Structure formats: structure tokens, C-alpha cells
Amino acid sequence: MYNCIVMGAAGRDFHIFLSFLRNNPHFRVKAFTATQIPFIGARDFPQALAGSEYENDIPIHDETEISGLIQSLEIDFVFFAYSDISHAELMHKASLVQAAGASFVMLGPQHTQLAADVPVVSITATRTGAGKSPLTQWLARLLIDQSYRVAAIRHPMPYGNLNLQRVQRFALPEDLDAHECTIEEREEYEPYVNMGIPIYAGVDYRAILDEAQKDVDIVLWDGGNNDFSFIHPNLDIVVVDALRAGHEIDYFPGEVNFRRADIIVISKSNSASADALLQIREHARNLNPDAIVCTADLEISVDHPELMQDQRVLVIEDGPTVTHGGMSFGAGSVAAQRYLATPVDPRPYVSGTLSDIFVKNPHLQSVLPAMGYSDEQCSDLRKAALLCCESEQATCIVDASPANFDWKLDEEIPVARVHYRFVQLDGPPLEQAVLKLLTKDGNDAPG
Numbered sequence: 274m275y276n277c278i279v280m281g282a283a284g285r286d287f288h289i290f291l292s293f294l295r296n297n298p299h300f301r302v303k304a305f306t307a308t309q310i311p312f313i314g315a316r317d318f319p320q321a322l323a324g325s326e327y328e329n330d331i332p333i334h335d336e337t338e339i340s341g342l343i344q345s346l347e348i349d350f351v352f353f354a355y356s357d358i359s360h361a362e363l364m365h366k367a368s369l370v371q372a373a374g375a376s377f378v379m380l381g382p383q384h385t386q387l388a389a390d391v392p393v394v395s396i397t398a399t400r401t402g403a404g405k406s407p408l409t410q411w412l413a414r415l416l417i418d419q420s421y422r423v424a425a426i427r428h429p430m431p432y433g434n435l436n437l438q439r440v441q442r443f444a445l446p447e448d449l450d451a452h453e454c455t456i457e458e459r460e461e462y463e464p465y466v467n468m469g470i471p472i473y474a475g476v477d478y479r480a481i482l483d484e485a486q487k488d489v490d491i492v493l494w495d496g497g498n499n500d501f502s503f504i505h506p507n508l509d510i511v512v513v514d515a516l517r518a519g520h521e522i523d524y525f526p527g528e529v530n531f532r533r534a535d536i537i538v539i540s541k542s543n544s545a546s547a548d549a550l551l552q553i554r555e556h557a558r559n560l561n562p563d564a565i566v567c568t569a570d571l572e573i574s575v576d577h578p579e580l581m582q583d584q585r586v587l588v589i590e591d592g593p594t595v596t597h598g599g600m601s602f603g604a605g606s607v608a609a610q611r612y613l614a615t616p617v618d619p620r621p622y623v624s625g626t627l628s629d630i631f632v633k634n635p636h637l638q639s640v641l642p643a644m645g646y647s648d649e650q651c652s653d654l655r656k657a658a659l660l661c662c663e664s665e666q667a668t669c670i671v672d673a674s675p676a677n678f679d680w681k682l683d684e685e686i687p688v689a690r691v692h693y694r695f696v697q698l699d700g701p702p703l704e705q706a707v708l709k710l711l712t713k714d715g716n717d718a719p720g
Contacts, residue, residue: 275349277302278342278375280366282309284429285385286354287318287476288503292385294352295324302327303346308336309355309597319436322476343373352378356500356526357401357597363525382533386505387479391486392710395506397496399527402594402603403514404540404571404695406675408703409495410464411695415704416491417470421711424485425465425472426504428497430458440484441475456645456654457592460675461495478503490711498593499527507710510536510703515545515568516600518552522560531556534564536706542568542698544607567700571693573604573611580669580689581614587658587667588616591674592642601636605673608691616640617665625653643674662686 277300279286286305294300305318317330334342342348351370353363367377396409409425416423431438432455441452443462454462458474465472472495473485482504486492494502502509511534513521521531531537537557542550550568557566575581590603609616616639620631623641630644631637641658645651658670673691697703 274301275299276347277350277352278339278346278348279305279352279354280336280339280370281305282307282355283431284355284497285500285503286352287322287429287431287435288478289352289354289380289385290318291322291477291479292387292503293380296326300350302331303348304342305331305333306336306339306342307333309357316435321436322439340369340373343370343375348373348375350378351375352380354380356498358525360523360525360528381529382501382505385503386501387482387503388505389482389486389492391489391492392508393492393494393502393504393506394508394510394707394710395494395496395502395504396510396512397494397501397530398499398512398514399521399531400514400517400524401498401598402591402600403499403512403517404569405496405512406461406464407571407693407695408510408512408538408540408569409493410468412703412707413465413468413470413493416707417468419708421491422489423470423491423493424489425470425493425495426478426481426485427461427472427474427495428500428503429474429476429478430455430461430497431474431476432458435476438475439477440473440480442471442473442484444471455647456643456651456674460591460643464675491707498597499524499530501526501530501533508536508706509534510538512538512540513553515539515541515549515553518545518549519556521553522556528560532560534561536565536567536703537561538697538703539566539568540695541571543570565701565706567703568698570696570698571604572696573608574692574694575608575612575671576690576692577687578608578612578689580687581609581671582612584614584668585617585666586614586669586671586689587619587661587665588640588671589643589658589674590640592644595637595640595642596630596634596644599636601638602640603673604691604693605671606640608673608689609671614669614671616671617661617667619657619661622661622664623653623657625656626650627653627657643672659686
């Protein structure tokens with residue numbers, strides 16, 4: 274039996290363990306490592322989830338310890354299990370592992386994807402923040418309008434008690450409170466709850482899928498980062514960010530998605546140059562010539578735009594998009610520019626857990642990322658927003674985070690919320706490809 278480490282970020286790592294390594298007579302997982310997400314290290318993967326082959330919990334260490342762990346635990350294989358990493362950085366990780374003597378393993382869809390009993394449409398991307406969720410939510414609304422029964426499954430975000438988060442179902446606003454959701458979780462789950470669509474997530478995706486596919490006509494996989502789906506899709510839709518042309522062949526596993534896609538959707542097309550669109554189309558022709566390619570945009574709207582017109586404003590953007598997604602701006606910045614607002618610099622006013630975010634992301638200058646992976650970080654975010662607005666005389670907060678959480682800010686600081694929705698610009702209508710899965714010769718009725 275070979276000793277192993279799973280190198281992850283509280284997502285695919287647990288799925289790889291549960292779908293491939295648990296009860297596998299050839300491998301024994303001695304530890305997990307964690308990176309990317311704050312506050313997920315220094316905990317354990319519970320024995321109750323690990324199974325009878327494990328007498329104790331499996332420790333989770335910070336990834337920086339991996340070389341020493343390979344030596345001290347006599348590790349044979351390290352399974353790589355996270356996403357949105359450049360090809361160059363990925364090979365540095367592999368070199369680090371192999372220099373310590375272990376083999377570096379990257380499991381693919383064949384060994385990790387689960388089979389469903391109902392049609393599955395997966396929506397994944399080539400980079401974080403490309404526009405997966407707006408597209409998934411657009412499809413969900415379309416299917417509901419056609420009277421189909423829909424369930425969504427979200428890429429995992431188990432940042433709390435893993436035993437309690439084995440299977441999570443969010444159907445009502447109070448479910449978000451009951452599961453003590455972070456800002457990042459609320460950003461993903463709230464839009465579905467508001468549409469009346471149950472969304473599932475958690476740790477054990479076999480159990481999650483079994484629960485989600487009960488009494489529905491279709492399951493939508495709403496991907497995370499640029500990871501590929503945990504569930505085998507009948508239709509694979511991949512979103513490419515036109516503002517990051519070239520990243521579709523430079524980041525893992527985004528290139529995997531790009532090469533496997535049935536449909537490639539080039540998002541944010543109205544904001545990109547003609548050269549960028551041409552580059553993506555050329556990569557599609559070379560790497561995935563059978564894929565359907567279409568363009569789309571994220572149409573931005575603002576609640577109470579008069580609050581920001583010609584004003585100094587604090588822009589709060591979606592956290593993952595502007596941190597490990599690498600973007601220096603998002604929908605909030607675009608909205609501010611549209612209404613001639615002047616974004617202020619929040620950096621002098623951050624403290625505590627937010628300080629490290631800005632150190633690790635020096636490209637951030639005039640936006641405050643909506644980071645709230647813990648109560649402490651939520652408090653730091655609130656304090657930074659209040660202090661920045663007061664010191665910089667910002668008259669409005671431009672909130673482009675998808676989570677409709679209560680800032681509990683001074684009533685004297687109004688909030689203009691930014692929304693964005695998916696709009697297809699050209700190519701074969703996406704709804705036709707999806708509805709084709711659900712009908713036989715176009716005659717079967719929903720349900």
C-alpha cells in the first residue's frame with residue numbers, strides 16, 4: 274500500500290479522496306494540504322467521512338509544509354487537487370514534490386466524475402470570474418419558465434465543520450443562516466434561493482448527487498474556479514473570459530475544460546478587443562474544432578445609479594474574481610466608470626486579515642474584495658469600508674458582490690448594488706442545445 278498526500282484547497286481534494294482513494298486497497302492517505310482559501314488549514318478530515326479503513330481523522334496541513342511531510346510521512350504519491358493555477362506554477366508544484374522524492378499525480382475526469390440518472394449540464398470556465406454563475410442562473414430561469422424541474426449543484430466550498438457539511442441543501446434564506454455561510458458561499462447560493470431553485474453543495478458528492486437528482490428533470494453543475502465538473506455531463510458548456518484572452522491555454526484545468534467543451538461561450542465580448550476575440554476563436558479551432566463557439570456579454574445594471582453619479586465611491590468587488598482570479602477590476606468598477614464615479618483607494622484603511630489579501634494581490638488598487646471567510650474577516654471588511662468612506666469622503670459604496678448580505682453600515686453611507694445578467698450575442702441559441710437533452714424529437718412534455 275502506497276502512502277499519499279492530497280494537495281488541495283478544500284474542494285476537489287475531498288472529492289478525490291471520496292471518489293477514488295477511500296476504500297482503495299492501493300493507497301493510504303496520510304495527510305491533506307491546503308492553500309488558496311484563508312482559515313482552512315490546521316483542521317482535520319473527519320474519520321466519520323474517511324471510512325472504516327481509517328482509525329483517526331486525517332490531518333490537514335498548510336501547503337508550505339509539504340516537502341517536510343513527504344519526508345516524515347514517507348509519502349509515495351502526491352495527488353494534486355485544486356484549480357485556477359498557471360501551467361508554470363503547476364509545474365513548480367510538481368517539481369517541488371518530485372524533488373522531495375514523491376510522484377506527482379493529476380487525476381482526470383474518467384477517475385473522478387460521477388454518473389447521474391438524469392441529464393446534466395455542466396457550466397465551467399477557463400478562469401475564475403469568467404461568468405459561469407450568471408450563465409447557469411440564466412439557464413435555470415429558462416428551464417423553470419418551460420416548467421422543467423431543476424436542481425443546481427455547486428462546486429464545493431466546505432470551509433466549516435466537514436461532518437455537518439457532508440450534504441448541504443439551500444432552498445430558503447434561513448438555510449444560509451443555519452449553515453453559517455460565509456460571504457463567498459452566500460455569493461453563490463443566494464441567487465438560486467431567490468429564484469426558488471434548490472442548490473446543493475458540501476463534501477460527499479455521491480450523496481449530494483443522489484439527493485439533488487430526486488424528482489427533477491435536469492441537474493445544472495455550477496462550477497467553481499476553472500475546475501472541471503465532478504459529475505459526468507451530457508452537455509459541457511465552458512465560459513471563456515474575453516478580457517483574459519490566452520488564459521484558456523495557460524491555466525489548469527481551464528485548458529482541460531476548453532479542450533473538452535461541447536459549447537464554448539466567450540463572455541464579456543462587448544468589453545474586449547477584436548484581437549482578443551479572434552485569438553480565442555483561433556485557439557478553439559486549433560484545440561477543439563468540433564465545439565460550437567458563441568459570444569455573450571454580462572449586462573450590468575445598478576440599483577439607484579444616481580447615488581454614484583459623479584461621486585467619490587468605494588467599489589467592493591467579488592472576492593475570488595479579483596484575488597486568485599487575477600482581475601484588477603470587476604462589474605463594480607465598470608459601473609463606476611459608466612456613471613463617472615471616482616473609485617477611492619481602500620489600501621491605507623485595511624487591517625487584520627485583509628492586510629494579507631492586499632500583500633498577496635498587489636494588482637488591487639481601487640477595489641475592496643468582498644472577503645469574508647470568517648467572522649473576523651467580515652469584521653475587518655466592515656471596518657475597512659467604514660474607515661475608507663469616512664477618510665476619503667466617499668459618498669456611496671458600489672457593491673458588486675453577488676451576495677445580498679447586510680453590511681450593517683452607517684445609514685449615512687448608501688449602497689448602490691450592481692447586478693449583471695447573461696446575454697447571448699451570437700451563435701446557435703444555447704437554450705436549443707439544453708432543451709434538446711430534455712425532449713425526444715421535441716415532443717416530450719416537462720416533468
